[in-house]
Amino acid sequence: MAERKKRVLLLVADGFEEIEAVTLIDVLRRADLDVTVASPDGAAVNGAHAIRMATERRFADVKAADHDALVLPGGTNNARTLATHAEAQRLIKEARALGQVVGAICAAPLALKAAGVIQGAQITSFPGMERDFAGEKYRQERVVKDGRLITSRGPGTALEFALALVAELCGAAKAAAVAGPMVVD
Numbered sequence: 001m002a003e004r005k006k007r008v009l010l011l012v013a014d015g016f017e018e019i020e021a022v023t024l025i026d027v028l029r030r031a032d033l034d035v036t037v038a039s040p041d042g043a044a045v046n047g048a049h050a051i052r053m054a055t056e057r058r059f060a061d062v063k064a065a066d067h068d069a070l071v072l073p074g075g076t077n078n079a080r081t082l083a084t085h086a087e088a089q090r091l092i093k094e095a096r097a098l099g100q101v102v103g104a105i106c107a108a109p110l111a112l113k114a115a116g117v118i119q120g121a122q123i124t125s126f127p128g129m130e131r132d133f134a135g136e137k138y139r140q141e142r143v144v145k146d147g148r149l150i151t152s153r154g155p156g157t158a159l160e161f162a163l164a165l166v167a168e169l170c171g172a173a174k175a176a177a178v179a180g181p182m183v184v185d
Contacts, residue, residue, distance in 0.1 A: 006169050007034045009067040009095075011088055012055060015077020018047040019155040020105050024071055027162035031170055031178045038062050040085055048075045059087035064094035069169055074106020074126060074154065082111035089115050096149075101168050105152040105161050109133065112149075122146040126154045159184060 008028050012021055021037075028035045039045045042058035064070055070091060072082055082088040088111065095102050096117040104112050109125045110132060112118045122137040124144040142157040143150065143164045150168060152161035163184065167175035 005032060005034045006069070007036065007067040008069045008071055008165075008169070009062055009064065009091065010035055010037050010071045010073065011059065011082055011091065012037060012039050012045050012053065012073060013078050013081035013085070013088075014046045015048050015075045015081070016045060016053070016073050017075035017078065017106055017155060018049055018051045018053070020073035020075070020158045020161075021047070021053065023158035024073055024105075024162050024165070027159065027166065027178060027182075028071075030182075031166040031174055033166070033169065036062065036067070040081065040087070048077065059085065059091060062091065064091050064100060065098060067095075067100070069101035069103065069165065070095035071102075071165065072104040072108035072111055074104075074108045076107050079107035079110045082108065083114035092117060099148060101148045101150065101165065103150040103152075103161065103165050105158060106154045109151050118149065121149055123149070123151040124153055125151060 025035050037055045038057040038059050039055035044052050044054045092115040106126045124139050130138050143152045143160050150164050163175045
């Protein structure tokens with residue numbers, strides 16, 4: 001019997017950071033992962049730089065338990081929505097409680113903090129947000145992994161972040177196989 005494709009749930013709302021979201025979706029799909037893009041109402045969302053993106057599902061209609069990972073792109077307004085939207089918070093808490101891979105880049109770790117799921121964890125975020133994470137072990141590295149929690153800095157680290165997620169979900173060999181044709185060092 002063929003192994004089931006691993007499934008990733010990516011949450012976006014208006015104000016998402018386009019480079020991060022599109023890079024994540026693209027790299028994860030290149031790794032043959034099944035990526036579902038969800039938004040508050042399942043409709044298209046507007047990025048921070050006026051790029052509109054379709055989504056497939058509503059937050060309320062998905063379960064973290066049906067996925068292997070939950071990933072949050074950044075963008076200040078996106079992060080604020082994910083930090084205050086009850087369904088997004090439910091999904092974050094559920095994914096962490098299940099021990100799934102959880103990734104957040106740029107401002108999105110704010111949504112993890114709002115959910116109360118990163119106390120004492122090693123994390124990073126967009127530069128200048130260090131004071132927002134006084135209860136965590138803040139690091140300056142481009143990508144920080146603490147168990148199944150992976151965080152990253154911003155648009156310029158999106159490719160490294162996506163490949164770290166592939167490595168965590170599929171192994172280092174798969175991440176290298178995906179990186180090679182993209183000419184990633």
